[in-house]
Amino acid sequence: MLGVFLVLVALTGCQTAYYGTMEKFGIHKRDILVDRIEVARDEQEEAKEQFRSALEQFSEVVNFDGGDLEKEYNRLNDALSRSEAKAKSVNDSIDKVEDVAKALFKEWEQELTQYNNAEFKRESERQLSETKTRYTQVIGAMRRAESKIEPVLVPFRDQVLFLKHNLNARAIASLQNELESIESDVAAL
Numbered sequence: 001m002l003g004v005f006l007v008l009v010a011l012t013g014c015q016t017a018y019y020g021t022m023e024k025f026g027i028h029k030r031d032i033l034v035d036r037i038e039v040a041r042d043e044q045e046e047a048k049e050q051f052r053s054a055l056e057q058f059s060e061v062v063n064f065d066g067g068d069l070e071k072e073y074n075r076l077n078d079a080l081s082r083s084e085a086k087a088k089s090v091n092d093s094i095d096k097v098e099d100v101a102k103a104l105f106k107e108w109e110q111e112l113t114q115y116n117n118a119e120f121k122r123e124s125e126r127q128l129s130e131t132k133t134r135y136t137q138v139i140g141a142m143r144r145a146e147s148k149i150e151p152v153l154v155p156f157r158d159q160v161l162f163l164k165h166n167l168n169a170r171a172i173a174s175l176q177n178e179l180e181s182i183e184s185d186v187a188a189l
Contacts, residue, residue, distance in 0.1 A: 016103070019032070019100070029104040029107065030104060033101055036096045036097045040097050041142075043086070043093040044090050046086060050079075050083050051086075051149075053079065054079040054082070057079045058156060058159060073160070073164060076160050077163075083153060084153065087150070090145075091146060094139070094142050094143065097142070101139070105132060108124075108128050109128070112124060
């Protein structure tokens with residue numbers, strides 16, 4: 001447990017240093033947040049396209065009518081691997097959005113104490129509240145979209161696994177013919 005805590009502290013420190021360095025170069029947390037939201041949106045769109053492509057390949061296998069089953073398995077397995085990688089990219093990009101938003105809101109809340117002008121402070125508090133509300137809606141939409149990925153991957157994984165096992169069964173069945181041939185050869189000795 002202590003190890004996990006130390007890793008979290010170290011990662012938090014790294015992020016704080018990263019944001020500090022970026023701000024020294026004129027890139028503020030708000031800019032990073034906007035950039036990461038755009039990246040996350042793009043990742044989700046790319047994942048959607050990858051899943052469409054995988055669905056097309058899945059449909060081809062479902063309608064498979066003879067031919068090289070192993071080739072079809074390899075194509076579908078590759079599509080599954082690409083889809084899983086895209087799903088991870090979506091998750092990672094949303095996590096990065098949440099990370100920078102957390103740092104941005106923490107900094108904003110801390111800076112509220114620096115106000116001497118009560119009217120400015122109230123206005124900044126109002127803006128913070130509105131911004132948090134909008135952010136919550138955006139991140140909620142991203143997480144809802146992300147949550148739809150796994151239910152698509154589950155039957156896809158099942159299909160790939162089924163094809164693999166089908167290939168295994170065919171390979172073992174073909175060994176039965178070899179066994180009969182070997183038994184015949186041994187009997188002839």
